[in-house]
Amino acid sequence: SGPDRPMQLDAAVIGAGVSGLYQLYLLREQGLSVRAFDTASDVGGTWYWNRYPGARFDSEGYIYQYLFSEELYKDWSWSEKFPAQPEIERWLHYVTERLDLRKDIQFDTTITQARFDEATGRWRIETDRGQAIDARFLITCCGMLSAPLRDMFPGQDTFEGEIFHTARWPKTPVDVSGKRVGVIGIGATGIQVVQTIAGAAGHLSVFVRTPQYVLPMKNPAYTSADQEAYKAKFHDLATRLPHTFSGFEYDFENGAWAEKTPQERVEILESVWQDGSLKLWLASFAEIFFDEGVSAEISEFVRGKMRAELKDPKLCAALLPTEYGFGTHRVPLERGFLQAFHRPNVSLVSVKDNPIAAVTPRGLRLADGTEVPLDILILATGFDAGTGALTRIDIRGRGGRSLKEEWGRDIRTTMGLQVHGYPNLFTTAAPLAPSAALCNMTTCLQQQAEWISRCIAYMRERNLHVIEADEAFQDEWVEHHDGIAAATLVTKTNSWYMGSNVEGKPRRLLSYIGGVGTYRQKCDEVAASGYSGFSLR
Ligand code: NA7
Numbered sequence: 070s071g072p073d074r075p076m077q078l079d080a081a082v083i084g085a086g087v088s089g090l091y092q093l094y095l096l097r098e099q100g101l102s103v104r105a106f107d108t109a110s111d112v113g114g115t116w117y118w119n120r121y122p123g124a125r126f127d128s129e130g131y132i133y134q135y136l137f138s139e140e141l142y143k144d145w146s147w148s149e150k151f152p153a154q155p156e157i158e159r160w161l162h163y164v165t166e167r168l169d170l171r172k173d174i175q176f177d178t179t180i181t182q183a184r185f186d187e188a189t190g191r192w193r194i195e196t197d198r199g200q201a202i203d204a205r206f207l208i209t210c211c212g213m214l215s216a217p218l219r220d221m222f223p224g225q226d227t228f229e230g231e232i233f234h235t236a237r238w239p240k241t242p243v244d245v246s247g248k249r250v251g252v253i254g255i256g257a258t259g260i261q262v263v264q265t266i267a268g269a270a271g272h273l274s275v276f277v278r279t280p281q282y283v284l285p286m287k288n289p290a291y292t293s294a295d296q297e298a299y300k301a302k303f304h305d306l307a308t309r310l311p312h313t314f315s316g317f318e319y320d321f322e323n324g325a326w327a328e329k330t331p332q333e334r335v336e337i338l339e340s341v342w343q344d345g346s347l348k349l350w351l352a353s354f355a356e357i358f359f360d361e362g363v364s365a366e367i368s369e370f371v372r373g374k375m376r377a378e379l380k381d382p383k384l385c386a387a388l389l390p391t392e393y394g395f396g397t398h399r400v401p402l403e404r405g406f407l408q409a410f411h412r413p414n415v416s417l418v419s420v421k422d423n424p425i426a427a428v429t430p431r432g433l434r435l436a437d438g439t440e441v442p443l444d445i446l447i448l449a450t451g452f453d454a455g456t457g458a459l460t461r462i463d464i465r466g467r468g469g470r471s472l473k474e475e476w477g478r479d480i481r482t483t484m485g486l487q488v489h490g491y492p493n494l495f496t497t498a499a500p501l502a503p504s505a506a507l508c509n510m511t512t513c514l515q516q517q518a519e520w521i522s523r524c525i526a527y528m529r530e531r532n533l534h535v536i537e538a539d540e541a542f543q544d545e546w547v548e549h550h551d552g553i554a555a556a557t558l559v560t561k562t563n564s565w566y567m568g569s570n571v572e573g574k575p576r577r578l579l580s581y582i583g584g585v586g587t588y589r590q591k592c593d594e595v596a597a598s599g600y601s602g603f604s605l606r
Contacts, residue, residue: 074201075193075200075201075202075203076104076200076201076202076203077102077203077204078102078103078104078202078203078204078205079096079101079102079103079204079205079206080096080101080102080103080204080205080206080207080208080525081103081104081105081106081180081192081194081202081204081206081207081208082096082103082104082105082106082208082210083105083106083107083180083207083208083209083210083211083462084105084106084107084114084209084210084211084212084215085105085106085107085109085111085112085113085114085165085170085174085176085210086107086112086113086114086115086116086117086161086210086212087114087115087116087161087212087510087511087514088114088210088212088497088498088514088517088518089105089107089114089210090105090112090161090164090165090168090170091135091137091514091515091518092105092208092210092497092518092521092522093105093170093173093174094168094170095518095519095521095522096208096522096525097173099522099525099526099529101525103173104173104174104175104202105170105173105174105175105210106174106175106178106179106180106196107174107175107176107177107178108177108178108179109176109177110176110177111162111176112161112162112165112170112171112174113157113158113161113162114161114210114212114215115212115214115215116154116157116158116161117158118215118236118237118238119154119235119236119238119258120154120155120158120238120239120240121154121233121235121236121238121258121261121262121447121449122243122245122261122262122265122266123153123261123262123264123265123266124153124154124235124238124258124261125151125152125153125154125157125261126151126152126157127151127257127286127347127401127402128151128317128347128509128510128511129150129151129317129318129346130147130149130150130151130152130156130157130160131147131299131300131302131306132306132310132316132317132318132509132511132512133157133509133510133511134160134511135164135511135515136303136306136307136310136511136512136515137515137519139303139304139307141164141167141168142300142303143300143303144167145160145163146291146293146296146300147160147291147296148290148291149288149289149290149291150287150288150289150291151286151288151402178196178197178198178200179196179197180194180195180196180462181195181196181197181462181463182194182195182462182463182464182465183195183207183462183463183464183465183494184465184469185465185466185467185491185492185493185494187467187468189203190205190492190493190534190535191203191204191205191493192204192205192206192207192493192494194207205493205534206493206494206495206525207493207494207495208494208495208496208497208521209458209459209494209495209496209497209499210497210498210514210518211458211459211498212458212498213454213455213458213498213499213504213505213506213510213579214236214451214452214454214505214565215236215452215457215458216452216453216454216457216458216460216461217234217235217236217237217450217451217452217453218234218448218450218451218452218453218570218571219234219237219448219450221253221448221450222425222426222427222428222433223426223427223428224427224428224429225428227428227429227430228428228429228430228432228446229430229431230431230432230443230444230445230446231243231444231445231446232428232445232446232447232448233445233446233447233448234448234449234450235258235259235262235447235448235449236258236452243445245266245269245270245271245445246269246270246271247271248270248271248272248444248445249270249271249272249274249432249442249443249444249445250266250270250271250272250273250274250443250444250445250446250447251273251274251275251276251432251433251441251443251445251446251447252266252273252274252275252276252447252449253276253425253446253447253448253449253450254276254448254449254450254451255275255277255279255280255281255406255449256281256399256401256449256451257399257401257402258449258451259275259449260281260283260401260403260406261401261406262447262449263275263406263409263415264403264404264405264406264408264409267405267409267412267414267415268412270414270415271414272414272415272416273409273412273414273415273416274415274416274418274441274443275409275410275415275416275417275418276418276420276425276433277387277388277417277418277419277420277421278419278420278421278424279390279421279563280387280388280389280390280391281388281390281401282368282371282372282375282390282395282396282400283375283400283401283402283403283406283407284342284345284346284347284349284350284371284400284401284402284403285342285345285374285402285403285404286345286346286402286403286404287344287345287346288345288404302318306318310509310512311512311516311585311586311589312585312586312589313584313585313586314351314355314584314585314586315351315352315503315507315508315509315584315585316503316508316509316510316511316512316513316585317347317348317351317352317509317512319346319348319351319352320351320352321351321352321353321354321355322352323337323352323353323354325354325356326354326356326360326363334366335370337353337354338353338367338370341353342370342371342374345402346402347400347402349367349371349400350395350396350400351507353367354367357394357395357396358396358397358557358558358559358582359556359557359558361394361558364394364395364396364397364558365394367394367395367396368390368394368395371395372389372390372391375388375389375407376389378407378408379407379410381410381411384410384417387417387419388407388410388417393561393562393563394558394561394562397557397558397559397561397562397564398506398559398562398563398564398565398566399505399506399564399565399566418435418441420435423435423436423437423439424436428446431443432446433446451565451570452565453571453574454505454506454565454566454568454570454579455480455498455499455500455504455568455579455580456476456480456500456568456574456579457571459472459473459476459496459499460472460473460476460477464491464494466488466490466491466492466494467490467491467492467537468490470490470491472488472491475488475490476500476575477573477575478575479575479577480500480501480568480575480577480579481501481543481547482496482499482500482501482502482543482546482547483501483538483542483543483546483602483603484501484502484546484588484591484592484595485497485498485499485500485501485502485503485504485517485581486499486502486517486520486521486538486592487536487537487538487603488538488543489537489538489539489540489543490537491537492535492536492537493535493536493537495521495524497514497517497518497521498510498513498514498517500577500579500580501546501547501550501577501579501580501581502517502580502581502588503580503581503582503583503584503585503588504579504580504581505580506565506566506578506579506580507580507581507582508580508585512585513585516585516588516589516592520592520596523596524536524596524600527596527599527600528605531605533605533606534606535605535606536600536603536604536605537603537604538602538603539602539603539604541602542601542602542603545602549583550578550581550583551577551578553581553582553583554577554578554582557578557582559578559582560578565579566578566579566580567579
């Protein structure tokens with residue numbers, strides 16, 4: 070096909086990661102002509118791009134898997150509790166081959182533009198290869214954290230060494246041995262990089278602006294008995310996970326903080342801390358998210374654990390968060406991150422009061438003029454989360470309205486599944502649905518892909534061709550979302566959760582915080598009512 074003869078599809082899916090693969094599968098099972106497109110040269114999405122040293126799950130592997138097929142689930146075995154990127158990528162290849170998806174995916178292709186044609190009720194889509202696609206439905210499966218923030222500092226292009234963003238890590242190994250390496254950022258990504266390369270780098274400078282609460286990761290290797298044991302939980306996981314707060318195996322089950330004695334509280338915190346997972350965050354006390362007093366006490370508990378590792382008062386001053394509450398942004402797991410600062414070849418460069426001013430040909434210059442010479446600069450500086458993947462595509466809805474312009478003013482969606490003004494556009498991992506921030510991604514993405522697939526099936530059964538979220542229903546959803554968000558401490562902390570890591574981005578909690586189970590119930594109610602809140606024709 071070319072611009073004159075567009076490729077005809079029932080549905081075009083953007084992305085071949087965790088959500089795109091499943092969405093493609095579901096729609097194809099329905100008998101639709103569907104094709105997925107991805108900028109990458111292979112499947113994997115997040116797990117294709119993030120091949121930086123130390124990249125791994127902070128979710129247990131057996132929780133991150135798809136739960137729609139027992140066979141697919143059980144025929145894959147993880148080698149450890151929190152597997153690393155190469156193994157995750159292999160798993161997604163396994164899924165792709167098992168479901169025979171590859172033949173319907175077009176790689177090395179970026180969707181550049183999509184315009185809704187009101188006359189036909191279809192999307193006209195263009196690619197960077199000059200292809201045109203004409204599709205009834207456009208479904209974005211672009212991931213929540215896929216638009217990397219790469220152009221961060223003046224002078225980056227003058228750097229004479231090598232510069233990498235973690236989410237655009239090359240496939241060929243980067244040799245850090247004997248090199249002067251700088252890492253900017255200590256989010257979940259920076260932490261994994263630092264702890265992984267600290268031993269190998271000649272000298273490692275870690276640039277720290279905002280300290281992070283971290284929890285220890287315990288990552289046992291799995292024996293075949295361990296694998297059998299978690300696989301035996303399949304039915305329980307498949308029925309329970311979708312109804313929890315965050316889509317994990319564990320949930321808030323300890324009762325109210327106020328009803329516990331101080332001794333009981335410490336015992337509970339100690340036991341979830343010992344779990345070596347995100348349990349302390351997502352399954353200790355829900356009050357973490359809305360009660361200042363409880364937040365203060367749990368924050369101090371975590372600081373105490375970090376203090377015990379760090380010892381050195383100077384390190385404590387630079388690495389212990391005091392200005393926001395534990396869990397009000399993404400909590401990373403660590404395995405050697407704190408210890409890395411005790412190594413003689415690792416230095417912590419605090420850039421809170423003395424920010425990074427520029428990249429120079431030989432390294433970094435700080436505001437006070439200090440030069441830090443570097444051979445390799447690693448940007449673990451994060452993403453334009455939630456919106457970036459879509460605003461980097463020129464998406465035009467009814468009357469030529471631009472999603473980029475609208476979200477530039479105010480980020481609004483209908484349950485994160487549709488946007489008023491953009492008929493037949495479905496979104497996954499979009500703002501105002503539970504996602505990466507507060508949900509185990511696969512749990513949420515599976516539910517969203519299933520909801521979209523069922524909605525399309527419903528339309529086809531009734532010979533309906535166009536669906537659009539009503540403005541009034543969207544307003545209701547945004548209000549509902551904001552109401553819950555405002556009752557939490559999350560909205561008081563700056564992070565990508567709130568869009569505050571991107572200058573000028575409208576401030577709104579990107580992820581729905583009412584709970585995965587509640588969200589699912591609301592989505593199911595909409596479907597059961599024949600999609601009230603949406604106009605279908
Ligand atoms: P994050 O969590 O957004 O972290 C980005 C880090 O980069 C964070 O420590 C930032 O410090 C730091 N940063 C960004 N710009 C600067 C400048 N100019 N100077 C110093 N430091 C800077 O991204 P990740 O990739 O780690 O994680 C994203 C998500 O992926 C994660 O939450 C998981 O869900 C998976 P700041 O906090 O802004 O002071």
